[in-house]
Amino acid sequence: MTIGNLASTPRTAALSSQAALRQYVSLEREYDYIVDEMDGAVPEGLLGTLFRIGPGKFEMGESRLHTIFEGDGMVSRFIFDGTQNIRYTNRYVRTDQFRKGLSNGRLPEHGPENPVKGRKLQTLTRLRNVANTNIIPLAGEMLACWEFGNPHRMDPDTLETLGAEDFDGALGYLGAFSAHPKWDAETGEMFNFGLDFLPTPRLRCYRKTPTGKVEQINSVTLWDMGWNHDFALTKKYLVFLLDPFRIPNPIKLARTGSLAKALKYQFEDTYSKIVLVPRDGSRPRIIDYDAQLHIHMTNAYEDGSDTVFEFPRYTDVDSFSSIRLTTTGPTQGGPLANIMRWPTSHLVRLRVSPSGRVTEEVLTPDNAIEFPQFDWRRSNLRHTVTYSTASRVKDVSHYDGIGKFDHAKETATFWHRDDWAFGEPLFVPRSKIGAEDDGWLLTLSQNLLTHRSQLSIFDARDVEVGPICTLYLKHHVPVGFHGTFTSRVAMPQGLRG
Known part of the structure; x- marks a missing residue:
């Protein structure tokens, strides 16, 4: 592996802890305007709509949240209509919990970390749905997704919240529908899963049929009550890598009411499970493998009779304990736990044979990388290029x-800027038949010194050159998670200001 351009911008002085915490400052206003500050030019041919989502507000009424994962979901939208006049709009997902939070002075429902006094057993039934993790297109609408509950339908033009979606009752007891659905690039079918904790811990696997119906195609019982965030899809299987996250003491969960505190990574005498769930509904294959630590998957495919999948793996299982949390000071409004150190990671591909033999290929050297992306036209097929956030x-x-x-070339190239906090880069192809890097990367970041955010557009062939266009917003956008680029150009009404 050849490493190139690790230092594309000069190193700056270390950021203060106060500056780093600006990622977690709430955005109290909803905007709608034409971006009027730009470096470079929007490339010709970039046509469509970018949707991003993440936590936008870190308070519920008068209560300060404990973690970034429970903030109310806020959508950011950029419209590329073929001109240089890019329209930006942000809007909160109007979940029931968001509306209650506007009127109540305390947390109205349970979250994974924040138990509501007197209602701790709610953790075992339903959690506060914040709809903040991913936003995807479906049937002419957008779905704001959160893995512990129902997705919320949104109008792509008005960004109006249309209500929670249960797909005509197809979802499980908790209504869980993960934030990482996958598509078959050839058939257009969508697959996803939901994680249930009660009445029996299980993964429920779903398929959206060509007629638009969502149906359960399989389920996998998880007697040890694990947790899983993502999966991958091949032509034959839904591919899960279940790391040894466990709830070793359910009594503690019931007593404390905190899912985050009860969920533990088992460091000793443990293993991960590779679960291959056939798309045709037949019996899943479960293979024990060395303990892994990951969050996201990149892609998966069938190679002859083998199943191959890729993911960023944290390089040392013990490094999980090095993820440190800090609490914001009084100037940030109270206790909010933020990740202050990410462990190093590298890209890995695991190959599973029909006999259950597992071999691994390490694709990159150790680096701090996450939020893997690729050319989604290669979904379920072997891909040769992976993009990600990174840190030097x-x-x-x-x-x-x-x-x-x-x-294919065994190269790795980077572009860095120390005072910018980057989000997931999305690849947008230049044409339907171009190469895997013939297109653009779109990534939303925040300047931690100026407390403003910007959308950067890279030529995916030359990432190390830096952005070919940067659109500067008038304000910051808090830390984000995932998003989608659609070829459809959203058509909102007049500017709201």
Whole structure:
């Protein structure tokens, strides 16, 4: 693996802890305007709509949240209509919990970390749905997704919340529908899963049929009550890698009411499970493998009779304990736990044979990388290029750049800027038949010194050159998670200001 352009911008002085915490400052206003500050030019041919989502507000009434994962979901939208006049709009998902939070002075429902006094057993039934993790297109609408509950339908033009979606009762007891659905690039079918804790811990696997109906195609019982965030899809299987996250003491969960505190990574005498769930509904295959630690998957495919999948793996299982949390000071409004150190990671591909033999290929050297992306036209097929957020500095609270990993050429290139906190880079192809890097990368970041955010557009062929266009917003956008680019150009009404 050849490493190139690790230092595309000069190193700046270390950011203060106060500056780093600006990622977690609430955005109290909803905007709608034409971006009037830009470096470079929007490339010709970039046509469509970018949707991003993440936690936008870290308070519920008068209560300060404990973690970033429970903030109310806020959508950011950029419209590319073929001109240089890019329209930006942000809008909160109007969940029931968001509306209650506007009127109540305390937390109205339970969250994974924040138990409501007197109602701790709610953790075992329903959690506060904040709809903040991913936003996807479906049937002419957008779905704001959160893995412990129903997705919320949104109008792509008005960003109006249309209500929670249960797909005509198809979802399980908790209504869980993960934030990482996958599509078959050829058939257009969508697959997803939901994680249930009661009455029996299980993964429920779903398929959206060509007629638009969502149906359960399989389920996998999890007697040890594990947790899983993502999966991958091949032509034959839904592919899960279940790391040893466990709830070793359900009594503690019931007593404390905190799912986050009860969920533990088992460091000793443990293993991960590779679960291959056939798309045709037949019996799943479960293979025990060495303990892994990951959050997201990149892609998966069938190679002859083998199943191959890729993911960023944290390089040392013990490194999980090095993820440190800090609590904001009085100037940030109270206790909010933030990740202050991400462990190093690298891209790995695991190959599973029909006999259950597992072999692994390490694709990249150790680096701090996450939020893997690729050309989604290669979904379920072998891909040769992976993109991700990246950091060149250890012990930092944010990813200060993006990376491109060309597996065919065995090269890795990066572009960094120390004072910018980068989000997931999305690849947009230039045409329907172009190469995997013939297109653009779009990534939303925040300047931690100026407390403003910007959308950067990279030529995916030359990431190390830096952005070919940067659109500067008038304000910051808090830390985000995932998003989608659609070829459809949203058509909102007049500017709201």
